[in-house]
Amino acid sequence: MLAANIEYYKPATIQAALEQFYLLKNKRKRPIYYGGGTEVLTLGRLNLIETDAVIDLKGIRECQSFEFDQEYLITGAALPLTYIEEKNLFPLLTSSSMGIADHTARNKITIGGNICGQIFYREAVLPFLICESKAVIAGENGIQIFALNEIFNETLQLEEGQFLLQLLTEKRYIHLPFVSIKKRQQWDTGYPLLTVAAVKVEDQIRFAFSGLCPFPFRSRKMEDELNNLQLPLKERISRALLQVPSPILDDIEGSKDYRLFVLRNTLNEIILDLEGK
Ligand SMILES: Cc1cc2nc3c(=O)[nH]c(=O)nc-3n(C[C@H](O)[C@H](O)[C@H](O)COP(=O)(O)OP(=O)(O)OC[C@H]3O[C@@H](n4cnc5c(N)ncnc54)[C@H](O)[C@@H]3O)c2cc1C
Numbered sequence: 001m002l003a004a005n006i007e008y009y010k011p012a013t014i015q016a017a018l019e020q021f022y023l024l025k026n027k028r029k030r031p032i033y034y035g036g037g038t039e040v041l042t043l044g045r046l047n048l049i050e051t052d053a054v055i056d057l058k059g060i061r062e063c064q065s066f067e068f069d070q071e072y073l074i075t076g077a078a079l080p081l082t083y084i085e086e087k088n089l090f091p092l093l094t095s096s097s098m099g100i101a102d103h104t105a106r107n108k109i110t111i112g113g114n115i116c117g118q119i120f121y122r123e124a125v126l127p128f129l130i131c132e133s134k135a136v137i138a139g140e141n142g143i144q145i146f147a148l149n150e151i152f153n154e155t156l157q158l159e160e161g162q163f164l165l166q167l168l169t170e171k172r173y174i175h176l177p178f179v180s181i182k183k184r185q186q187w188d189t190g191y192p193l194l195t196v197a198a199v200k201v202e203d204q205i206r207f208a209f210s211g212l213c214p215f216p217f218r219s220r221k222m223e224d225e226l227n228n229l230q231l232p233l234k235e236r237i238s239r240a241l242l243q244v245p246s247p248i249l250d251d252i253e254g255s256k257d258y259r260l261f262v263l264r265n266t267l268n269e270i271i272l273d274l275e276g277k
Pocket residue numbers: 032033034035036037038039040041042057077078099100101102105108109110111112113114115116117118119120121122123124158162163164165190191192
């Protein structure tokens with residue numbers, strides 16, 4: 001539950017944010033990091049987040065970077081989704097981001113908040129999973145860089161006090177052919193029935209999914225089946241469907257069977273597009 005007199009801090013440096021976190025912990029407070037605050041406030045009001053002190057990461061310069069260095073596109077964790085879309089430095093990310101919530105909410109929602117949030121769709125992580133980005137994590141051991149595919153297992157595996165600072169994406173991935181498709185049961189905004197992001201790297205297509213299971217994921221087993229050119233497309237897809245991790249969602253957005261039906265058609269559409277048939 002959100003305390004009536006919640007404490008708000010906006011440190012200007014990584015070190016100050018970490019110090020503030022441990023200072024609050026030592027005072028027996030329940031600090032959490034804060035990006036756009038949309039989820040903290042929404043879930044806090046429903047008693048699904050318990051905190052009495054928030055540490056806003058938007059004052060930290062490194063969290064606001066969105067630029068290329070020699071090797072990488074650097075994406076700061078506190079950037080609002082609409083900023084990323086307007087700059088459009090990473091077209092696949094722009095496309096995935098534009099499907100999340102609505103424009104007004106995306107003015108607030110940050111990339112780090114989406115990836116680290118409890119609401120399990122976390123659609124913004126899909127481009128980073130298939131482009132094998134790196135996650136820059138700040139914590140009491142300093143700044144550490146991890147392969148995102150290793151540290152993101154259903155959720156970003158952060159230790160207490162750590163926060164996501166940036167994502168690094170090799171430049172060679174930025175302009176590869178891609179498809180990003182979000183299917184909803186109804187309306188133009190809202191949670192996905194199914195979201196798929198795909199990128200073609202040399203002659204292989206990589207896929208990541210949200211809305212299919214109660215976590216976003218990339219599956220090498222599904223990719224192996226989908227890229228098996230020895231088989232007809234229909235069979236490649238049927239075999240890939242057998243590799244979908246469980247559980248498959250069966251909820252108000254759509255039944256399990258309907259999701260699999262939509263997945264089959266969406267994979268067909270993406271593969272025909274990226275294989276140029
Ligand atoms: C109206 C609405 C519609 C939505 N629709 C979708 C949708 O279609 N698809 C989808 O994927 N999501 C959707 N969401 C979920 C939404 O994307 C997340 O709840 C939101 O992204 C949180 O972002 P934020 O920046 O506001 O995070 P905050 O509320 O600031 O934080 C969310 C959580 O992440 C933690 N956190 C934030 N930043 C960091 C960081 N850098 N490092 C470590 N931890 C951090 C916070 O401590 C908190 O636990 C929707 C949410 C709303 C309110």
